[in-house]
Each structure stands twice: as C-alpha cells, then as structure tokens.
Amino acid sequence: MDVLLLSRIQFAANISFHILFPTITIALGWLLFYFKLRFNFSKHPVWMRAYRFWVKVFALTFALGVVSGITMSFQFGTNWPGFMETVGNIAGPLLAYEILTAFFLEATLLGVMLFGINRVPNWAHTLATFLVAFGTTMSAFWILVLNSWMHTPVGFEMREGVAHATDWLAIIFNPSFPYRFSHTLLSSALTVCFLVAGISAYRILKGDAKKAPNVALRTAIFGAALVAPLQAFVGDLHGLNTLEHQPAKIAAIEGVWETERGAPLVLFALPNEETKRNDYAIEIPKLASLILTHELDGELQGLNEFEGAHPPVKPLFFGFRIMVGIGLLMIAVSWWCTYSLKRHKRLSKLQLQVLIGMTFSGWVATLAGWYVTEIGRQPYLIHGVLKTADAVTDIASSNVALTLAVYLSIYVLLLIAYVKTLYGLASKSVDVEEYDLSLPGLPERKANLHSYRNTNYTNNSEVGA
C-alpha cells in the first residue's frame, strides 16, 4: 500500500479511536455538573452517589481521550505536512487557542474534581466540575471550528499557494460551523444518555435495588427523549447546509447518480459505482426532493455533475443510513421508556435489556456520521483548496505501516479493557451501600432521605422507611 492510503487509514484509526472518548466526556461532564447541582440544592445523597459512580467513568474516559489525542498533534506534521504548509496560518491559531483555553483548564481542574472534595469548599468543587465540563466543550468548539472551516473555508486569501487569514470572525463562524457544532454536541448528549441508561439498566438487572442507578436511568431516559428529536431537527438543518456548500456529498448520501427533479428517497440499495446506478433499490417517490428542497419536484444535483471530484458513494450511502437508523431507534426507545416511567413508574425487563443492548449505540452513530461527513469531503482535505493527496508526507510507507499496526493493536486492547472495566465498575457498585453518610456537606435531615419523591418507585421495602 502507498503512503497516502496508509496515512489516511492511520489518521482515520487514530481519530476514530480518539473521538469515542471526548464524545462521552463532553456531555458526561455536564451531566456530572447537573448531579452536583441537584445535590447542592436538595442535599440528598443519592445525587452524590450517582456523581460518585459516573465521575469514575469520566476519569477513565478522560484519560483515554487525553492520551489518544496527543497522537493527533504529532500526526499533523509527520503524516500531513502539506496541511500546515498550506493552511497553517489558519489552523495554527485555532489549535493553539484550543490548547490554551481548553486543554489546560480541563486537565488541571480535573484533579480538583476527582480528588479534591475533602480539600476544597463545596462551592469550589462544584465550580471545578463546571469548569471541566466547560473546558471539554471549549475544546469541541475550537476543533469543530477548524473542522468546519475545512468543509466550508471562508475569510482567507491565497498568496503564493499559502492561505492567509483576512477575517477571523468569518473563519470562526464559517457557514457550516453552527450546524456541525450543535449536531456534535447533541450527538455527545445522546451517546451519554444511552451509555448512562445502559449501564444503569445493567446494574438494575443485576439486582441493584439502590436509588442511585434509578435516578441516573431516569435522567438519561428523559434527557434522550428530549434530545433525540431535537437532534433529528438539527441534523436536517445540517443536511440542508451541506446541500448548499457540498452538493456532491449529498448526492452520494442520497444515491442520486443523475441530476433529477422529484428525486425518490432511497431507503435501501446497493450503489454500484461501475454502472452508476443503485441495485436492489427500495425507494419512496419524490421524498428526497421534498426533504432537501421542500418541494415535491425540486431539483437535486446528481453525481454526474461532479465527475472525478465526488467522494466514494458506498461509505456515505451506508454510513448515513446507519446513523439515521440508530437516531430513529433512539427516538423510539427513549419515548417508549419515558411512557413506561411516567405510566408505570418502572421499566419492564425487556426494556432494560433493550437499553443494555443500546449502551454503545451512540458510538456507532457518531462514528457513522463522522465517516459520512469526512469521507464526504474527499478528494479534498480542505474543500476546494487542498486535495488530500497533495498534503501527504514522504516518509517511508513501511514506517507508517509499522506504527499503524502497533496503534491498531493497542486500540483494540484498550477498547476491550475499557468496556470490560465499565461493566466491572457497574457490577462492583451493585454491592456498595446505599449512601455514604460520611460525605461532607450532608444535611442533618437524614430521616427524610427515604421519602425522596423522585425515587419512590424503587424497591422501598429494601431501603426501609
């Protein structure tokens, strides 16, 4: 294999492994802040119990995110020197601001958040939790500014083949940024909702009758029921934005080979790059035009108009359907569970099992969506400015192959260890006592603990009154 393909696989492998963890920490940070606030206001220890369990998951996930992220800062220069040579004047400041405003903040205050509760006042611990969540979000902000700019570059001029910034506000708030940023944050929220719901369901099925997993489960289910439809809406806006700026990507996603009016929505097919048509297609007439142009007979540009400069069709076509499929499933499951929680105050065994099955569904959807948008940018690295092939390194492909093999094997091992540890932590917490009454800042009204209204539906007999 040549160095271009190997470098692409290596970058994709590194960033795919990396994104799994920030996707969790961004929203989990805010969820922990929510738990902490609920505790501060209600003084009920169940919120600290939930905090205490999920902060361990946060710490582990954060560590994996940090170490897998360091790899990226090396790869820019080693494997893609053309990237910084061409757009370094724009990418550089954005990356620098990410490090300065986000990385240090989250990494430094994480120590206080994890280990500092007995060493700082309660408000300072709450503030540290807030700042860590804020830091993860800032880091998403800057990196998505850069990523969005690579899709919709504006606010610069080319001089002697090098991009020079002319308008920083235009660069930061480039046309696709608001959509991509909100879409990514919401996907993080959904990933975390289903992770928390799945792990909590696992604990409950394992016989954990404490209130904490039930509280976490309810928070996650209600959160997902709100966020999942919102995500569908934002995703639609993001799609329309892509249609405006990268029509070839949409044509590949929808499997539109020839420009047509009243294009059907292809539910399933096998796109065939050789015959330039969809085999075994199941279609709904005119729906794609309706969704994308809001007219039954709206015109969609086909792949024929981007001959030789459009992304590969199959990964986009399937990736998009996997993402949307999981999204729809998330809406259905979260609403179904919300209904049961509101109506029966509890979930059935089947529902708990479904939730366990969907624990990592957010990861699959995030990766699928990420592949759609990034492969959809090909053959460009920076849309219309720099081709991927022109940015690649000249190091020996054997070196890249060697490091790729090492990275891949470590990633597989770490992923297995991560998932096993999550379930291990969940199993271990089944036998932990209901409350740790040695907590600082606990109220005197311990007698009231068990009449706590949000958790009445759990096994009251075992908790005692």
Place this chain on the structure above:
Amino acid sequence: MNWLSLETLALIFAGLTAFAILLYAMLDGYDLGVGVTLNMKNEAWRDNAIASIGPFWDANETWLVLAVGLLLVAFPAAHSEILKSLYLPAAAMLVGLILRGVAFDFRAKVKPKRKIIWDRTFKAGSFIAAFSQGFMLGLYVMGLDYTWVSTMFSIFSGICVTAAYALIGSAWLFLKTSGELQRHALAQCKKMGVIAFSGILGVSLINPLVNVNVYQIWTQPPFAYFYAIIPLLCFGMFLLGYTVIKHFEKCVNIDEEKGHWLPFLICCVIFITCFIGLAVSFYPFVVPNQMTIFDAASAPESLNIIFIGACLVIPIIACYTVFCYFVFRGKADSLQYY
C-alpha cells in the same frame, strides 16, 4: 494587524516553545520518574507513589501538547522536519504515554487481581516514554542523522534522560511521602543522581566534540566565560544535592526535619541549567545546522493572533495551576475518587 515583526515573533515563540518543553520535562519528568522507579514488590508503596502524582499528571502532560502544538503552529516546517526524522521513536513515546496514562486509571478500577497487570503497564509505559524522549534528544543533538554512532549516542542519551527523570521523580516522592517509602526514595535519589550526573557530563563533553558550532559557542571569549556559569551551577547542584541526601540519610526521624522540598528544587535547577545549556548550544537553529527559527516561523499575522491569546491566557493557566498545587499541598494521602 502586525504589531510585532517576524524576528521578534520568532524569538518570542522560540522562547515559549522552549519554556513549554522545559516545564514538560520537569513536570511530566517527575510523573515518568515515579513510574520508572515504581516498586513492584510493595503494593502499598505503589498506591502511595501513584497517589502522589494523581491530581497532577493530566495537566503535566498538557505541556507536551502545548510544546508540540507551538512547534506545529509557529514553526510548521521545523515540526514536520524534526518529527519526520523522529517518526519511529516519537511513535514509541506516544505508545508509552498512552499505556502510562490509561494504566493510571485502569489500575484503580479493575478487579484486584488484575491491578498488578496495569501496574506493570504503568511502569513499562513510563519507561518507554522516558527512554524514547531521551533517545530523541540524542538524535536531535546528533543532527537528526541515523548513523551507527548517533544511534549509540541516542541510546546513551535515552538512559541518561530516564535516570534524570527517575531522579526528579524520586525527589518528588521524597517531598510527597513519608516513612519507609520516603527513605527508599532517598536511596533512589542517590543512585539515579550518580547515573544522571555521569550522563550529563557525557553529553556535555560529546555535544561540543561532534558539533563544531557548539564547540565555538562554548569556547569563544567573552561569552564563554559567561556561559561557563551554566555547567558550574549544574554540577554545583549535584554536589549540593549529595550533601542534602547525606544529611537526610543520617536523620533518625525525617518527619521532624525541615526542607523536604530541597531535593526536588535542586533537581529543578539541574533540569533548568541543562536545558539552558542545550538552548545556548543550538540557538538560533531549530533544526540543528539546517533551519533557524527565523527560517521556520509562520506568517506574522497568525503569530500575532496567538501571541495575544497566549498573553491573556497563560497568566490564568498559571493561576489555576498554582491553585491546584496549593489544594494538593503537603504529603499525599490515599486517592479517593469522588
């Protein structure tokens, strides 16, 4: 929007990058040192040692991201040139850092019988990271050239840097722990001090012999007299450190003695003098004998933008870093997650 000229900016950013590398070497140096010297026979010591770096290591590692990030954004041509030459050792370092970083969290969360596996991973990861950093430093000094001689020198440099990290790590343990482990750390300080001393002496002699420029810088008056302070201070610190260790060794009860921070401070001064020595040797080159910081700097308008941000944000970073060290001051207690 250009407030500063390219020359000024190149100097400022070279200074900032150097500052980030130095801070990384000292801060993550002690983390890695604690990892390298982790005692595999005593689990309580291991818990205690790792607890002493628990609240800090994440932030310490961020200085590496900043250093590499600044090199990338301020001197992109040098970043690609240097890291392409160091591709394999850099990858080894990343693998080491990955293993070290995750082992930290896994060891505290897996079943007790698997903890030892992650402790071994922690130690091995720390060693790989420390050694490859030293190896890369050696190659850099030898002009990023892979020959039989330069490889041997890089291996030597790898051992020295690992020993230097082990030294500062042991000094950190001496500062943050008490009892048996503290005594053990003191003994480690002495051992590692000897290796680090001979290593620094070796590099100081070999570097001017292989690099003509370096030889001239250190031997041409009048600056040579001025520069001579650097090695004198460095080796003076080793002497001072030796007496301090002797003093503590004689104490029956170390707890009652003052100045547990002294060995760590001495190590910091040693790191700073070594670093300044290297910086003096290579200035103004960022890629030895090939590319100066002025050749490699990116466009002034972008550097200006970063410079403004850095001026605003770095003081804030300093504030909360100091706050964090203040919160976790004193002897380390066992790590309790909340």
